[in-house]
Amino acid sequence: MKKKPLLFRLTKRVTLFLFLLLLALIVVYVTGNFQKFLDSTQKLILFYAILVSIALVLFSVLSIIESLIFMIALRRIELFLYIVPFALCIIVSLVIIALAGSILFISDSSWLESVKL
DSSP: OOOOOHHHHHHHHHHHHHHHHHHHHHHHHHHHHHHTOOHHHHHHHHHHHHHHHHHHHHHHHHHHHHHHHHHHHHTOGGGGGGHHHHHHHHHHHHHHHHHHHHHHHHHHOSHHHHOOO
């Protein structure tokens, strides 16, 4: 089995690191809900999750493009198998961006105060 190109290995490892960091931030956020973290701390965790998700989307897109280029240039079809996990990373990241953004929007908006129950 041939070694994969250095650039491909680096982007794959950065993508894995960002995905694990995103999972850790989500776990800390959920734990913080039960441990009654301060609102400002929860907002900061969500903001960092959005930043990490954006970086993960960028690196996942770059990794997909890179695997396609290396697949064509090196004529190695097994590099096509890496596209699926990268695509799943993109989907998970976009969902996290949407959820965290909407939670931040709802927590910062003043329309909740105007609703009379």
